Amino acid sequence: MEGRVIAAHGRQYVVQLEDGSRLPCFPRGKKSEIACGDRVILQRTSEDQGVIEAIAPRSSLLYRSNEIRQKLIAANVDQVIIVVATEPGFSDELITRALLAAESEEIEPLIVLNKCDLVEKLPAAREQLAMYAQQGYRILELSARAHAEDLRPALSGHTSVLVGQSGMGKSTLVNALIPEAGAATREISTALDSGKHTTTHATLYTLDDSSFLIDSPGLQEFGLGHLDRQEIEHAFREFRPFLGDCRFRDCRHDREPGCALTAAVAEGKIDARRFALYHRIVGTARSG
Numbered sequence: 001m002e003g004r005v006i007a008a009h010g011r012q013y014v015v016q017l018e019d020g021s022r023l024p025c026f027p028r029g030k031k032s033e034i035a036c037g038d039r040v041i042l043q044r045t046s047e048d049q050g051v052i053e054a055i056a057p058r059s060s061l062l063y064r065s066n067e068i069r070q071k072l073i074a075a076n077v078d079q080v081i082i083v084v085a086t087e088p089g090f091s092d093e094l095i096t097r098a099l100l101a102a103e104s105e106e107i108e109p110l111i112v113l114n115k116c117d118l119v120e121k122l123p124a125a126r127e128q129l130a131m132y133a134q135q136g137y138r139i140l141e142l143s144a145r146a147h148a149e150d151l152r153p154a155l156s157g158h159t160s161v162l163v164g165q166s167g168m169g170k171s172t173l174v175n176a177l178i179p180e181a182g183a184a185t186r187e188i189s190t191a192l193d194s195g196k197h198t199t200t201h202a203t204l205y206t207l208d209d210s211s212f213l214i215d216s217p218g219l220q221e222f223g224l225g226h227l228d229r230q231e232i233e234h235a236f237r238e239f240r241p242f243l244g245d246c247r248f249r250d251c252r253h254d255r256e257p258g259c260a261l262t263a264a265v266a267e268g269k270i271d272a273r274r275f276a277l278y279h280r281i282v283g284t285a286r287s288g
């Protein structure tokens with residue numbers, strides 16, 4: 001049998017079968033590297049349980065990682081929607097890391113600024129996001145509470161995953177766009193026995209035949225241990241014209257003479273805040 005993983009929680013998964021029914025499944029073997037959105041081959045082992053035998057080749061895999069392990073976020077997505085809000089405050093480093101993860105998998109990013117109904121907080125949030133707009137990243141302003149529909153056109157024809165810190169309004173968006181989401185979440189939580197009806201696991205929802213949306217648990221950090229320095233450099237879009245122009249081929253763009261990136265920052269061609277984030281992310285931030 002074939003199916004699609006619509007929820008992932010630890011080593012437990014819910015797979016949607018071709019007839020639309022859902023089956024809780026475990027992976028075959030100890031290691032489970034299956035993500036929400038994966039297309040899988042499975043076998044029914046009982047009326048209400050299956051085992052996942054194999055994963056079909058993926059078009060993309062969004063994940064984060066620390067030194068020890070990978071944390072899969074979603075498979076086969078072609079759009080990452082980074083949700084931030086006018087309040088609570090959001091982290092530039094987290095946005096940047098999510099953008100880098102998307103760039104490295106060639107997944108199109110979209111930044112959503114939610115809670116725009118909180119108008120007194122709007123100017124500061126816009127100012128914080130200006131840096132990303134300047135790099136050409138798409139930014140969509142909306143209010144999940146009042147006008148969640150504003151997001152729908154951007155979802156059409158895509159498999160998208162919502163990522164972001166908790167409290168930004170991801171679940172509010174999902175519940176407004178997908179009326180049956182609440183019931184589905186309860187059903188899946190019961191199947192996964194996660195005990196909570198909040199988003200403790202990633203969940204895939206079907207919008208129409210060609211549009212899917214994955215809600216993911218809130219992120220506190222977004223480790224990029226799987227990317228090396230060159231990959232990170234390259235994922236900062238605006239660095240690309242200058243890469244390879246430093247005097248030293250192994251330039252760390254720190255204090256080396258003849259550094260093309262440092263020169264570009266001095267000339268205002270690269271935003272100093274983006275450059276500082278780069279150093280933070282590659283772990284070469286100056287301490288003083």
Ligand SMILES: Nc1nc2c(ncn2[C@@H]2O[C@H](COP(=O)(O)OP(=O)(O)O)[C@@H](O)[C@H]2O)c(=O)[nH]1
Nearest residue numbers: 114115143144145166167168169170171172218
């Ligand atoms: N004012 C306002 N509050 C919102 C909006 N969207 C979500 N919230 C509130 O923000 C809080 C966190 O929302 P939630 O969807 O749980 O965030 P998540 O952790 O990203 O899934 C909840 O109290 C929501 O009611 C919005 O557009 N405007």
Ligand SMILES: [Mg+2]
Nearest residue numbers: 170171199218
């Ligand atoms: Mg949530």
Ligand SMILES: [Zn+2]
Nearest residue numbers: 246251253259
């Ligand atoms: Zn350099």
